[in-house]
Amino acid sequence: MIGDDFAELKLFITGPIMLRNEVRQAGLLPEFGHRDSENLKRFESIMRNLLIIAGNPEGYTPIIFNGSGTNVLEASVRSLISDTDKVLNVSVGAFGDLYGKLSSTNGKNVELLKFQYGSAVDLKVLEEAIVQHKPDVVTFTHNETSTGVINDVVAICKLIRSHGALPVVDGVSLFGGASSAISEARPLMYCTSTQKSLGLPAGYGIGFVSDEALEKAEKVQNRGYTTDILAQVTKAKLNQTLTTPNGTLGNQMCVQLDYIVNSETVDGRFKRHEEMRSIAHAWVATMEGYELFAQEGHRSPTLTTVKTPSHMTIDRLKEVKELMRAHGYLFDPGYGKINKELQDQGSSPIFRVGHMADIMPDMLKDYLEILGEVLRGFK
Numbered sequence: 092m093i094g095d096d097f098a099e100l101k102l103f104i105t106g107p108i109m110l111r112n113e114v115r116q117a118g119l120l121p122e123f124g125h126r127d128s129e130n131l132k133r134f135e136s137i138m139r140n141l142l143i144i145a146g147n148p149e150g151y152t153p154i155i156f157n158g159s160g161t162n163v164l165e166a167s168v169r170s171l172i173s174d175t176d177k178v179l180n181v182s183v184g185a186f187g188d189l190y191g192k193l194s195s196t197n198g199k200n201v202e203l204l205k206f207q208y209g210s211a212v213d214l215k216v217l218e219e220a221i222v223q224h225k226p227d228v229v230t231f232t233h234n235e236t237s238t239g240v241i242n243d244v245v246a247i248c249k250l251i252r253s254h255g256a257l258p259v260v261d262g263v264s265l266f267g268g269a270s271s272a273i274s275e276a277r278p279l280m281y282c283t284s285t286q287k288s289l290g291l292p293a294g295y296g297i298g299f300v301s302d303e304a305l306e307k308a309e310k311v312q313n314r315g316y317t318t319d320i321l322a323q324v325t326k327a328k329l330n331q332t333l334t335t336p337n338g339t340l341g342n343q344m345c346v347q348l349d350y351i352v353n354s355e356t357v358d359g360r361f362k363r364h365e366e367m368r369s370i371a372h373a374w375v376a377t378m379e380g381y382e383l384f385a386q387e388g389h390r391s392p393t394l395t396t397v398k399t400p401s402h403m404t405i406d407r408l409k410e411v412k413e414l415m416r417a418h419g420y421l422f423d424p425g426y427g428k429i430n431k432e433l434q435d436q437g438s439s440p441i442f443r444v445g446h447m448a449d450i451m452p453d454m455l456k457d458y459l460e461i462l463g464e465v466l467r468g469f470k
Contacts, residue, residue: 100416103458104423105236105264105394105445106287114290114449117346122338125331133345134330140348144266144289144357145281145299148273152305154320154327156296157334160263160284162317163296165193167259167280169318170308172199172228179204179226179256181212181247185237185426190230190261202226208429209396211389212242214250221254228257228279234265236287237426239385239396239443241265248276257307263287266297267351268364268393268447279304280320285340288364288393290448291347294340300324364392367446367455371395374459378466384441393447396425399439405430407469408442414465420458 102109123129134155141153156162168190172178178199180191183206194201202224206212212231221229229251233244248258260278262271268288273281280300286293300320308314308321316322317334326333351360368390375383380400383390399408408424415422423443424430430440444462446455 098416099419100421101419101454101458102421103445103450104421105443105447107293108286108290108445108448109450110292111290111449113350114343114347117343118339120342125336125338131330133341137341137344137348138327138330140352141297143352144348145271146274148299150302151273151299152324152327154298154300154323155332155336156298156317156323157294157332157336158296159293160282160296161189163282163284163298164190164261165197166298166318166320166323167282168193168197168199170311170314170320171259171279171304173311174198176200176227177202177224178228178230179220179224181217181229181231182206183211183232183238183240183242184208184235185428186235186261186263187232190232194230208238208433209240209384209386211240211386212247214246217247218250221251221256226256228259230259230261233260233262233271234391234393236264236394237429239391239394240389241391242389244272245276248278252277264393264447267360269361273299277301279307285344288447289347291344292340294337295344363452364447366452367450368392368395370452370455371444371446371459374463378463393445395444395446396441397444398441401439402470403439405434405440408440411465411469415462418461420461422462
């Protein structure tokens with residue numbers, strides 16, 4: 092029978108993520124009509140709890156987009172950057188690069204500012220680029236999933252605004268695992284999705300759209316349809332989606348966000364992620380020849396990137412992945428594009444440890460203990 096050989100692995104990758112049993116069971120709840128009163132039973136709670144997790148930022152409306160986080164990023168490009176605007180795309184990794192690609196493929200006037208892998212945004216360098224290029228909009232990633240770097244979203248947004256530009260933020264792999272700081276940073280739009288730290292399957296993108304963004308979008312032509320935040324927000328304010336949602340995911344999201352807000356609590360969830368970051372860092376310190384990859388002071392609370400010793404290669408990390416599979420785990424051998432670039436430069440690759448969503452500290456410790464044994468087998 093189809094499915095009999097589907098492996099029940101514990102996912103320690105950076106998305107999709109391991110689901111709580113209650114979330115999996117919520118997928119069996121009844122389907123519903125998205126324009127029916129049953130929809131409100133799910134999405135009124137979803138929208139309210141999204142705002143609570145975001146810190147109840149004043150002047151922001153959550154919008155749920157059908158699709159992935161990339162859909163929301165593209166919506167921010169299509170809705171908030173006009174053909175006469177100049178956009179500065181700031182990247183510290185592969186997903187920062189993706190934001191720039193979305194701008195360029197949509198015909199926007201893009202300038203690129205790229206930092207070395209593992210480094211966070213340098214405010215002095217950023218300011219120099221803003222002075223040089225005079226952008227109208229600046230895009231950047233809050234938490235870079237490919238390198239494990241977390242940027243100072245508040246300081247960056249304030250710097251961007253001090254020069255008259257507008258910040259737009261990709262927070263896909265952070266939201267639900269640490270503070271998004273939307274209230275303090277005041278981005279034009281903050282973009283995230285379900286399949287990372289919120290602990291849900293992929294399928295919804297989430298945008299926190301400011302009133303200022305809605306005003307800006309009115310001046311932008313060719314916003315598309317599903318990427319048009321003005322079309323989207325009319326339904327979002329009714330606790331609906333613009334187009335037919337994944338009802339199964341809607342049920343799961345309703346259950347999960349209620350759990351985060353009312354059972355674990357938002358503060359408790361954020362503290363658990365900080366604890367797991369400390370566990371991962373302490374483990375790396377015990378591994379001879381291995382070291383933390385991301386810049387000190389800018390290491391993500393939702394994932395850890397590890398620089399391997401000189402004897403490790405991309406192919407060997409793939410062997411590690413299969414050995415960990417035999418132990419019932421899915422290991423993350425690192426972001427392919429970045430590792431290839433590192434290898435071409437004569438450097439050893441990195442791997443990632445996802446410790447986001449509903450992974451618990453004891454689960455992480457068990458995983459790292461086995462991973463350590465496997466890695467020590469490679470000389």
